[in-house]
Amino acid sequence: MADEQAANGKPPDPMEAFREMRDTYLDAWAKAMVETVNTDAYAKSSGTVLDTYLSASSPFREAVEKAMLRVLEQLSMPSRADFISLADRVNNIEMRLDDMDAKLDRIVNVLIKPVTAAGKRSPKPAVSGIQNKRKAKGAQ
Amino acid sequence: MADTAVVTDPFTDLVVKLNAFNKAVTTRTTIAQTPKELVWALNKAKLYRYVPVVPKEKRHPVPLLMVFALMNRPYILDLRPGHSFVEFMVNSGYDLYLLDWGAPGPEDKNLKFDDYTLEYMPRAIRKLKAVSGVEEFSLLGWCIGAILTTIYAALRPDDGLRNLILLTAPLDFSNKEAITFARWTDERFFDVDKVLGTFGNMPGEMIDYGAKALKPVENYVVNYLKLWDNIDNPQVIEAWQAMNTWVTDNIPLAGGVFRQLIVDLYRNDRLMQGQMMIRGERVDLSRLRANLLTVIAEGDHITPPCQSKAILSKVSSKDKELFSVPGGHIGIMAGSGANKRTWPKIDNWLGPRSK
Numbered sequence: 061m062a063d064e065q066a067a068n069g070k071p072p073d074p075m076e077a078f079r080e081m082r083d084t085y086l087d088a089w090a091k092a093m094v095e096t097v098n099t100d101a102y103a104k105s106s107g108t109v110l111d112t113y114l115s116a117s118s119p120f121r122e123a124v125e126k127a128m129l130r131v132l133e134q135l136s137m138p139s140r141a142d143f144i145s146l147a148d149r150v151n152n153i154e155m156r157l158d159d160m161d162a163k164l165d166r167i168v169n170v171l172i173k174p175v176t177a178a179g180k181r182s183p184k185p186a187v188s189g190i191q192n193k194r195k196a197k198g199a200q
Numbered sequence: 201m202a203d204t205a206v207v208t209d210p211f212t213d214l215v216v217k218l219n220a221f222n223k224a225v226t227t228r229t230t231i232a233q234t235p236k237e238l239v240w241a242l243n244k245a246k247l248y249r250y251v252p253v254v255p256k257e258k259r260h261p262v263p264l265l266m267v268f269a270l271m272n273r274p275y276i277l278d279l280r281p282g283h284s285f286v287e288f289m290v291n292s293g294y295d296l297y298l299l300d301w302g303a304p305g306p307e308d309k310n311l312k313f314d315d316y317t318l319e320y321m322p323r324a325i326r327k328l329k330a331v332s333g334v335e336e337f338s339l340l341g342w343c344i345g346a347i348l349t350t351i352y353a354a355l356r357p358d359d360g361l362r363n364l365i366l367l368t369a370p371l372d373f374s375n376k377e378a379i380t381f382a383r384w385t386d387e388r389f390f391d392v393d394k395v396l397g398t399f400g401n402m403p404g405e406m407i408d409y410g411a412k413a414l415k416p417v418e419n420y421v422v423n424y425l426k427l428w429d430n431i432d433n434p435q436v437i438e439a440w441q442a443m444n445t446w447v448t449d450n451i452p453l454a455g456g457v458f459r460q461l462i463v464d465l466y467r468n469d470r471l472m473q474g475q476m477m478i479r480g481e482r483v484d485l486s487r488l489r490a491n492l493l494t495v496i497a498e499g500d501h502i503t504p505p506c507q508s509k510a511i512l513s514k515v516s517s518k519d520k521e522l523f524s525v526p527g528g529h530i531g532i533m534a535g536s537g538a539n540k541r542t543w544p545k546i547d548n549w550l551g552p553r554s555k
Contacts (some may be wrong), residue, residue, distance in 0.1 A: 096415060104389050114394055
């Protein structure tokens with residue numbers, strides 16, 4: 061036994077046959093389940109379960125929301141709706157900032173391009189060397 | 201782990217295995233390790249540029265922007281070092297960008313495809329052009345990201361898009377028999393307004409349940425049995441943990457998009473029928489002219505192959521190709537064979553078209 065273990069590096073696995081049987085069974089089960097979930101009957105039952113959950117939890121959820129709103133009001137604390145409204149405004153500001161960033165990019169491009177073009181038309185050896193280095197740095 | 205082979209007491213062996221199993225299931229691994237820098241942000245959306253490792257003169261001049269699905273984290277593209285599409289593409293000399301949509305909050309419940317494709321994407325692409333210094337770019341969209349990139353490419357064909365890569369793109373919803381999600385979300389069985397009226401956004405847990413319930417035995421039983429069978433194998437555990445970290449990191453889907461997805465696409469197939477309206481513009485797929493590669497997963501149960509094929513006959517692209525890969529929805533890009541099949545194919549297709 062010890063020799064066998066040493067030769068294989070691993071002890072013989074008595075569970076191997078069981079594992080093969082298990083995998084065969086699981087394959088069959090998996091195929092059957094894939095077919096089962098792709099039926100109208102499954103779709104109908106899962107839809108009904110979801111619908112029932114949503115309907116049953118709705119009164120409780122609404123009651124909690126109303127109670128929470130009253131508590132927050134009494135504590136002079138902002139509600140979820142207040143935060144959502146604030147987030148909307150921040151988003152709007154972000155959009156406007158992005159618009160300004162785009163406009164600035166366009167202005168910079170308009171200002172830089174004629175200078176670059178002029179530089180190319182009348183190169184001065186020392187300056188153009190610096191410009192080239194700057195351009196190379198900018199491109200990186 | 202190697203010590204478990206010499207343990208003779210079966211109960212001690214079982215305890216060791218159980219402890220290792222518990223640790224594997226509950227440990228979250230470090231993912232998305234490829235260095236990147238934030239170049240733009242708006243609301244929850246962020247545009248990242250991966251730090252190039254190839255010198256500029258050897259890089260492909262046309263940058264690539266990856267757009268992932270809205271309801272999963274995009275780091276599946278950069279799962280772990282040595283098994284990362286991002287790492288592969290950066291090493292292959294691409295100027296690579298990622299548009300991470302982030303997790304929508306309650307204030308984002310009205311966001312629709314309209315906002316993502318005509319508000320966020322054009323702004324992110326403007327920034328990409330400003331940072332990269334080139335006017336042309338390539339797009340890679342995966343799953344719902346492929347819907348977004350397709351809509352964008354059809355609505356803004358003159359915006360500089362040169363190449364479009366679609367991965368497991370759910371675009372054609374005509375074959376309802378083959379699409380289990382279409383059956384589940386049929387208006388006879390699923391009240392989308394009631395769900396969104398309750399939650400605002402579609403909860404990530406419900407989306408996760410839906411995806412897993414398509415193959416319940418594989419996802420709820422076999423997945424864990426595989427881990428148990430390989431509990432002595434550190435490499436398998438590492439890969440399992442990384443994938444499990446991603447799979448369990450669910451984010452909600454903005455309510456407006458979810459309603460469009462169900463009503464406009466799953467129920468009425470409006471995109472393929474040419475009836476989808478985005479901010480008053482009809483999405484006409486024949487306006488899409490970019491070079492197109494669409495990648496299909498042969499064993500995809502989330503986006504069956506039939507959903508991704510029809511796009512080729514609808515677009516005006518002269519250069520278009522269908523690439524079919526064995527594997528599942530996620531496996532073709534993050535599975536063990538991805539670096540031998542899908543990634544090299546994308547590189548070989550995109551490289552010559554990025555000069």
